[in-house]
Amino acid sequence: MFDFFTVILPISGVPVNILLLALLGVAVGVLGGFFGMGGAWMVTPALNIFGFPMPFAVGTDLCHMAGKSIISTRRHAKFGNVDMKLGLTMLAFDVVGIEIGARLVMLLEGHGLAGPVIRWVYVVFLALIGGLVFYDYFKKRTLERTGMASEGESAVRWHLTLHRINVPPIVTFDVAQVRCSMWLPALVGLLVGILAGFLGIGGGLIMMPALVYLIGAPTYVAVGTDLFTVMLSGFYGAFTYAMKGRVELLAVLFMLAGAAPGAQIGTIATKYIRGYGIRLMFGVTVICALVSVVLKQLDMGTSAAWLVMAAVTAMTMVVVYGMVRGAIQELRRPSEAADRP
């Protein structure tokens, strides 16, 4: 029935359903704009499951993510969620890390190890990030129940310890309301870049929690600043992977067409949902991605594909529901909604 939508991609020669690519773009656009990331951590395994060789999945991912992040970043910038000074500081070191990560992938590809190694490293980091987010969420809930929670403060406060690093220059990031050594965001940016280049993600998956837990930025500023760096590093990643011949342009265009409305919906949804709500949904999505990659590694590709599709669809519907509900309330009571705390 859907054979009409199946095309042979011109560079990799992979047959793929373009309707599926566009729908993946919509879903990842929604979740990416909402969580402040490129969404490549979902797209890379999904493209790999669709039949893309892993290096092509990584390169196509990065290129699509760069275009989509433009849309989300423009919107977040208008909301005042982007700390460009913080983003550029991290980005300067992030690009160095991406190049190191990309070279590691090419090295592994030469030994025929790229697919399995990248998937297992994925598993470890998804587990760490998912575990951290849930730990933070439930610790915050416990503190709230006992009346010990501080308004606007994370339950996990590693950043307070890291802010004691006194290596000059000490800088202030006004939008994020953070004052720390310049070397803290620089080092975090470098580490994020290495992982991003290696895993073929824009860095948002790692950058967002890093900004919250290591730098100490509020969730909304983390989301906006994250997208800003994802956009720029995504373009760099797209450039270097295209030069290495691992970008399937036609797939990028179909995914971008779907991602445009999705990114707009996801970004606007952050206007109506609490920061910790975003973090909880982020954790759930990360765990789903983790299980799907494990299934893939265990040669249960069909199950993994169904899980990715089900998880992405479910989370997308939750975000769309939150956006539509908030939007309807705002349209009914525009003045009250605009001033709602």
Next chain:
Amino acid sequence: MTPCSLRAQLTLWVSCVLVSLHPALLEAAPAEKAGKLVHVADTRNLSGFNLFVANLYNTDRLLFTIFAVGLTAILGLFLGWVMDVAVSAIGLDLEKRHSRE
């Protein structure tokens, strides 16, 4: 999280990075291997835009890269503008928000 355990975690992180950056590991990829990784697009059954992209890919990688990245950026900007217009037409306030954790 105690400062001690945080220090242990940071030590582990730094160790992992140092191991991954070890010169012997970075130099382990022989140049011959990289040469075999060149991919050529099969243009025999292609036409139109697909043929153009595949030919560009096969003949000039730098031009293909500039075309791919440029087209992605332009399409992103254009679609973002279109979506802005569409959402504004609905009547949503896209200029301000109140953050809460």
